[in-house]
Amino acid sequence: MAGKSELAVEEIDARPVRQRASAPGWLGGWLLSGWGLRLLSVVALLAAWQWYGSRPEVFAVAPFTDVFRELLEMVLSGRILEPTIGTLAIATQGFLWAAVVGIVVGFVTGLSKLARTTLDPLINALYTAPVSMLIPVIGIWIGLNVRGKVFLVFLTAVFAVIANTSAGVREVDPNLVETARSFGARRWSLYRNVILPWSAPFILIGLRLAVGRAIRGAIVADILLITDNLGRFLLEAGSTFNMSVLLAGIVFTMLLGYALMELAKKVEQSLMSWKPSQYE
């Protein structure tokens, strides 16, 4: 999230103390406070889901308890393990390619003024372009196999790395470069000692965004390119209208993406612990 405003006033939780009538009771107060409301909303949502899903005329939504049981079963029995590994393997390979290529290209376009003026518009256009429109030709170009999927993931993720890396490189504080120059830093040591550390947070942001994009790309590949792994799991459940399995699979897949993004965020934060929180 754009966490620039970490010091929004209300977060400090400071207010003048007023002598006034006694506050609502302990439990009532807690239930109306943030965490209580949050909990209540989750409970209400699940209850509504349960109620709606249990109605006999509703077939598209399975009741929450069924879905939850299915979710537990597929995780505990290990049935979901193999498809998960398959999808993640594709995501990982595509991500690694995107990271390597993205950082190199990002550095080049960030450092060279010529590359910046001429290639930036192209990179931006590619960044917003819906990469999945290439799905019909990936079979022709690469093949309808894992390599084709990795290629799709790579394309989905790489522009996030390029754009953020080159933004980081070009936003290097010119004062720092001057300072390093005045201490005699030349080309390579300038890159290593100033430009790389400065752009590191941006590169990490790009990599984190790329993690999310890679997973989404892998799932698209598993659904649209060749049905396999988690994609097949979902599609099979869907085509047999086994709604509790389908919904459990969806919840699992979404939680998987969420968990990986959180992990990426943690890694980013621990790598950047020396930085004040001015970066995203």
Add this chain to the structure above:
Amino acid sequence: MHRTDAGAVEISNLSIVFSQRIGKVQQRVAALENINLTIADGAFVSIVGPSGCGKSTLLRITGGLVAPSDGEVRLYGTQVLSPRVESAMVFQHHNLFPWRTTLRNVEFGLEMANVPSAERRERAKHYLDLVGLTSFADYYPHQLSGGMQQRVGLARALAVEPKILLMDEPFGALDAQTRFLLQEELSRIWVQDRKTVLFITHDIEEALFLADRVLVMSSRPGRFIEDINVPFDRPRSDHTRGLAQFGEMKEHIWQLLKPSAAGSELI
């Protein structure tokens, strides 16, 4: 309700305690303790004090932005419960609306008071002229220098034609030359219509140069430790700053503040 003998500003038994969470601990911080002050109509009063002693808080209570824990503030006899028409504020950071041009910023208070647009524009232009920024009417705040931004903030407050001007270190962030210029400008503007001014600063010289009366505050919890009359004639100028008595008074206030200034380094 309206007492005729009342001062422009009457602060009585005012205290404020902040409850603040530091880490996991809920702490109570007494920022102001039992403050009493009466400001006569048309007086220019400065308050000096060490950083964090509660000057801004006192001003914000007077302006009706914060409710005190105890005690009350009255403006011309009426208790302050929310921002009042009698007063207008100028802030340390200019606090101009970045999406409004200079002129539209000056118009802001008038808009809130539902002044018809033609009159509003007229008045805004007048006060922009008063602070010498007529040719910058269509600039956005970020296109102005720091001194100009503060002038716009001053014009915005003057434009609502308040009886009382509440100023919180308005020149604190400026460089020395600009600050001198603005002090003289404020002095000139004040002499014209003698509004009641409550002016917060931690610059002793600024307080002496501008005010009829300087109040010295202790470090937290803030209390007044001295009330000083400033005798210099108006209009004041660089000559005033050069007077021997000016230097002596400056030295005197400095001695009063020195213990708390040293202490406040530790806070």
Add this chain to the structure above:
Amino acid sequence: MSAPPFPARGRIAAGTRKTLSRKWVQRLLVWGAIIIAWEIFGRRVGPFFFASFTQTMGGLRELVVSGDIWVLGESIQQMLSGYLLAAVVGIPVGLLMGASRKFRHVLEPYVNLMFVASMEALLPFLIILFGVGFQFRTMVVFLFSVLYVVLNTQAGVRNIDSQLIETARSFRAPAWRIFKDVMLPGTLPYILAGLRLALGMALQGMIIAELWVQTQTGALLFGLAEFRALDRFLALVLVIMILGALATEALFWVQRKAAPWARDLATPGR
């Protein structure tokens, strides 16, 4: 008073104009080189695997002459309905989440979860819920783009300087004027940035949904690839890319026009 140091809305000074034209010369040269490389590569590889630049242009002509290209127009119309829905829902929700702590506390976990989770996984479920028609595609586009609007709007509200709100209060601004005169203008650049990012996502959603149910542009893409009409295929891809880039530029332009005071923003997403 000295002369204004810089004009408020001035014309580009002569110096910058010169560098501007140099920029375009450089661009044309490099882009020209890329096109020539493309041409050579395309001819080497042969039409069975790729199409050269000139072949792609020919393909574009064919697309236009045959009228096939207009399928894209229909797709975009449908996309816009989902996108508008995302704006209409996303902006108020974002404003509420930014302004009310309770609201934020309740909605934040869902929004964050949906924002990073793989929305693509929902496709098989959405099909069962909505079928393969207009509703399905609108919903996909909506779900792909709405969170970008919500999160950016919320970030905008939360980034508003609390001092400005206090200033407005000191001038006795009533609550609705604080909303109208401080919150809305302060949030506007963020809303526009959110709409810009959401547009890219909407395009993404449109393509994925149409590939999935094989209609309109999605069906055209599949068909062209199947018949190895790569010249027309690449032409279509190029048109989609350029349209996306132009729309993004247009929204950048709106952002600069509507919020000339705002400088670079930290926007969630992409």
